[in-house]
Amino acid sequence: MxxxxxxxxxxxxxxxxxxxxxxxxxxxxxxxxxxxxxxxxxxxxxxxxxxxxxxxxxxxxxxxxxxxxxxxxxxxxxxxxxxxxxxxxxxxxxxxxxxxxxxxxxxxxxxxxxxxxxxxxxxxxxxxxxxxxxxxxxxxxxxxxxxxxxQSPRDFVHVRQVLDKYFETAPGPTTEAEGYRGTLPQALSGFIGLDEFLGGFQPSDLVIIAGRTSLGKTSLALSIARNAAVEQGACVALFSLEMAQEP
Known part of the structure; x- marks a missing residue:
């Protein structure tokens, strides 16, 4: 045998x-x-x-x-x-x-x-x-x-695979008036034009707001943080090296 x-x-x-x-x-x-x-x-x-x-x-x-x-x-x-x-x-x-x-x-x-x-x-x-x-x-x-x-997978991936994953998380209606119900798949800035352009903020995003001094960068960041926390119930943490805890 x-x-x-x-x-x-x-x-x-x-x-x-x-x-x-x-x-x-x-x-x-x-x-x-x-x-x-x-x-x-x-x-x-x-x-x-x-x-x-x-x-x-x-x-x-x-x-x-x-x-x-x-x-x-x-x-x-x-x-x-x-x-x-x-x-x-x-x-x-x-x-x-x-x-x-x-x-x-x-x-x-x-x-x-x-x-x-x-x-x-x-x-x-x-x-x-x-x-x-x-x-x-x-x-x-x-x-x-x-x-x-x-054994590593090849680098090239067919675009259909990427698009399928994108459309699964792509932003849909953002308010109840537009027909949205449930938890948003990403955080929105609360500024309609910006959200339409960026599609919201995805969990993997690193977003940098750049501009000259006193043009409103901090105000914009605070507004986005406020809208995400208050309007969407998102968990927001703010770290500042310039602002004091109290005015």
């Missing part, structure tokens, strides 16, 4: 990723920033996902027909199981809603396989028994550094 272990992988999760893309090609925007073709264990699923990535990079639609054409153009359609395999992928997932969860499973297991490979490289460094211990440790550290550095 062969006791050798297979590398960590989940074929069901890989097929679920590809099936989700064949159902909803736009779902690739949610995973393309961190999931690569090489993260798939199965060659079939590598080929299918690679075809999806190529279509995505060319800004073309992703569906069963276009993926089949892309695979055929590469001469890989039969290698990955043909049109029948693509139909199978579509049949195993009802929607693409959970594609990020599936993709995270594929990515995590891919990282574990890379970790096993890195362990083998470090083992080889140890067996080499280099008299220079510091050099051996540096080589081992370099292996782990490359592994950790390679």
């Amino acid at each position: 062969n006791g050798e272990k297979l590398p960590p992988h989940d074929i069901d999760a890989e097929e679920a990723v590809n099936g989700s893309l064949l159902i909803d090609g736009t779902a690739i925007y949610r995973i393309a920033t961190f999931l690569n073709q090489q993260d798939f264990y199965s060659e079939q699923n590598q080929l299918v996902y690679g075809a999806c990535l190529s279509l995505y990079q060319r800004n073309e639609a992703i569906n069963q027909i276009t993926v089949a054409q892309e695979l055929d153009r590469r001469g890989k359609l039969e290698t990955c199981g043909g049109a029948a395999y693509l139909s199978h992928l579509i049949s195993i997932v009802p929607t693409s809603l959970d594609i990020e969860n599936y993709a995270q499973i594929v990515y995590r297991l891919s990282l574990m396989r890379h970790l096993i490979s890195a362990a083998g490289q470090i083992e080889a460094i140890g067996y080499a028994a280099d008299p220079d211990v510091d050099a051996s440790l540096s080589k081992a550290e370099d292996v782990l550094f490359r592994l950790r550095h390679g």
Whole structure:
């Protein structure tokens, strides 16, 4: 009996990723920033996902027909199981809603396989028994550094992801007269023109009010603080290096 272990992988999760893309090609925007073709264990699923990535990079639609054409153009359609395999992928997932969860499973297991490979490289460094211990440790550290550095998501993010998050927190009506009910997602200055221009103050904002002496910078800051605290119930703290506690 062969006791050798297979590398960590989940074929069901890989097929679920590809099936989700064949159902909803736009779902690739949610995973393309961190999931690569090489993260798939199965060659079939590598080929299918690679075809999806190529279509995505060319800004073309992703569906069963276009993926089949892309695979055929590469001469890989039969290698990955043909049109029948693509139909199978579509049949195993009802929607693409959970594609990020599936993709995270594929990515995590891919990282574990890379970790096993890195362990083998470090083992080889140890067996080499280099008299220079510091050099051996540096080589081992370099292996782990490359592994950790390679797992970072790519810098480019599709604009749709950014806009979706923005519109979730974008300012809507700001008063009850305009139809607003509930807690505002950001603090407003209370000055309509300024709020329309800035969209309110977001939690991550650092806003600097600049101007010459005696032009009303402090008065404006105090008015904004007052409006946020009194009109919106926001928690406001004021720190001043110029003003005394009492007039």
